[in-house]
Amino acid sequence: MGTGSLVLFLLLLLARMVQGEVVHDFDKCSWFFQGGVPPRLAESQNWFRICQRYDNHYQYATLYNSELRIPVYSAYRYPCSIGQSAGYRPKIWFYEPQIDNPASKNDMQPCDVPSSHFQAVESDYQKSNYDRGHLYPFKLNDKTSATSTCTLTNAVPERHGANVRWYHQVESFVQRLAWICRQSKRTMYVVTGADNPTQNKMNNRVSVPGLVWSALCCTSAQDLNNDPCRSSNVVSEEVDIPTYDNDFSFAFMKNMEPEANAEHLMVREVQKILGVGKIFDRCRGTTKDDEAETFKEVEALISKLAISTEDQEDISLPIPAEENPAADGDDLATQQADTPLEPASKEVDEVCESTIVNALAPIGRMISLVTNGVSAFARLITTVINIARILMVAILRVPFGIIHDCAGCLTIMVTHLIVTVATVPQDLLGIVASIISDTVGVIAWSARMIKYLVRVL
Template sequence: MNLVVRGMGTGAVPLPLLLLLAGALHAEVVQDFKECLGFFQGKSPPSGLVAPQPVQICQRYNNSYHYATLYSSQLRIPVYSAYRYPCSLGQGKAQRLNPWFYEPQIENRSDESEMTRCNLNSSDLQAVNADYQGGGYDRGHLYPFILNKNESATSTCTLTNAVPETHGANVRWCSKVESVTRKWAQICNKSGRSMYFVTGADSSSNKKMKNRVSVPQFVWTAFCCTFPQDKNNDPCLNGDVGSEGEDIPEYNKDFSGAFMKQMDPEKDSEKLTVSQLETRLGNITIFDNCTGTSQEDEAETFKEVDELVQKLIISADGQDIMEENSPPVPAEQSLAVDGDDLATDQGDTPLQPAGEEVAEGVCLSTIANALAPIGRVISLVTNVISTFAQLITTIVNIVRILAVTILRVPARIIHECASCLVIMVKYLIVTVATVPQDILGIVTSIILDTASAISWFARLVKHFVRIL
């Protein structure tokens, strides 16, 4: 590994002042990634991502540069790693190892220029293997081991490419993001382009592992599919370009996308456009030019390629992941302390082929993907049965309503007619019954009125007689 430049030491500078000056330190003393600019889209590193005591590292292993990392010596975690797919350099087999590599030149700029097996017990400037032993956290890759092959995969097992992650969060990130973004990268490669990745970790959390290594609150990854800038002088452009299987679809247009995940194991990762991620991270710039002519175009291409990826995941059934991961380790080989880096705990033993290791997180993902078709069939059958039951219920309800309606029409008519007939008969009876009573009343009234008239006439005659 080649250290491009080392960040300024803190000395007696207070921490609050150091944090305020981080951006200035980054601008004044940190040189560009001269030897590994090819891992950045447009040969332009992200801008706006700063950290205290920044160190730019061109990750070098076996005389080849495999990716680039911006590292914070104060936080003892990487800010981001930039890498590409396809880019499998070197001839040696991919190997997981224990202990992991570290960067000697962070300790001493005159030290060797390649990553080295970490034999330090402690360091003021970077994380060491002892920090993770019994620390309760996995060594979470930023540049994932499974993305490329050969020595490029081996080079990812360095502590300058790792952040502390809980085991559940590490497994979910591997199965839900790393395996999915690999599909995006395969579509990009099939289309004759190259996929540029930048994966980073938030450093705003105050939590620390063993009071030394900063524990990120969330991790994120952004990717850009486009043509390389320098096709004639690009070590990543080898026989792997465009060499995906027939089941991988093409999408002959540049595209980009991003994911972000809180380090809470239960929380799902978010799908974002690069523009959305840049805004969430504080209006930074991740890629030189890979977001399309507008946010609407970026979102549309993201949606189209995501649909291709989902179809690809369903059809693949996780077989590609299963093929690249090995059978379980023999019983006599114990797993590493936290099970995080998926390597054997054999001290400073020689490197072991990746085929002899267990990738627990990836295995869980493989099992889940292998069982996914059965789950989908069960879900489909359940949905069909539920739909058929709902259809039968609807038909029965319609028939019942029709039957009740048809039966109610004549019953209602008969009931209404009978009611009218009863009222008519009742009225007639009452009328007939009251006729004699009415006649008698009339005769009585006539007699009474006649008697009153005679009485009145008699009184009138009587008065006349008195007068005379």
């Protein structure tokens, strides 16, 4: 180990002992964890505990892996909008200077350094084809709390298509579940993390995670008299949401391949997959006794939220847009109305292509069913013609006393008639029902596709 590396290593050890943002433990910001207890994970000498400090306030907590140069998790709450200034997305994201230099200021600072031994910097993301994916989402809280989420110690590299799906399938529901939680006079504790590092490294330095997860716990805050989040000013949601007056827990997990969908899980399932101890100190739905019932109830809430999301345009949850990686935050930000959108990335094209394929599939089935229906109808007409011919032969033969010759003919006619009456109408009814069902499916898919295309364009 060279002299320079040795000095940096000694500074790294010293950073753990200084009083400030990079801390030895999370005591300074313990209120971001349910019960004041951080998730129980195995220790690593490469991990930094960060009480994320911005505008002279602690905003949330992050466990950071300096070897992979990405966060292990960020822990945050809702409601918890700290500070008075309006939230904004800085053109240059922040970083944590104390990781590199223990003598630096406590607050996060704009990332104007060209490189860092222990953390990701702006230049890593430039021209990388990766989004800076928030763990603590920008839109959950507002004011300076929202601004503070735009730090690279709270971001992991994500393909844009995966980032879009994470937003629609996880972050939007986390926000609405947090609104439901607050409506019942409770607090939502959230821990969002990244795991399963892939072989890919952004800029040959920053690890790209294989999955991202988020665990929620809605319960009452423990210390109401000494809780900065409880005294924060929170803007009213002003949207219609279901009511649910009970504690609950829930979890999401997504493979970060762009086409993969997010999974709905119980918290204990996430703990088992990650191989960690308890994420929450105590929360309803995190034990064998109550997890199945709690999971079922929250799934029902999510179903209601999904229906309301499709039925109405919700301006409070913006449509994701690709942004300039070198400027404003490029995760899923709200674009200004007068700012032109950048062309969609390859991953978005794949998502759109998948949507179009799924929309055309019912049309193909409907065409096939219509063809089968025409065939069955033609078969019915042919049968009716044959029966008419047999009846004509029988009627013509009766006057000449040849009824006994027609007995076999009548038997064939009656049998054919019974079979036709018993089967063909049923086939036609089934085909008509399938055509109606698929027509409804085509209309629904077309509406969703048009809505998606309008948002993209």
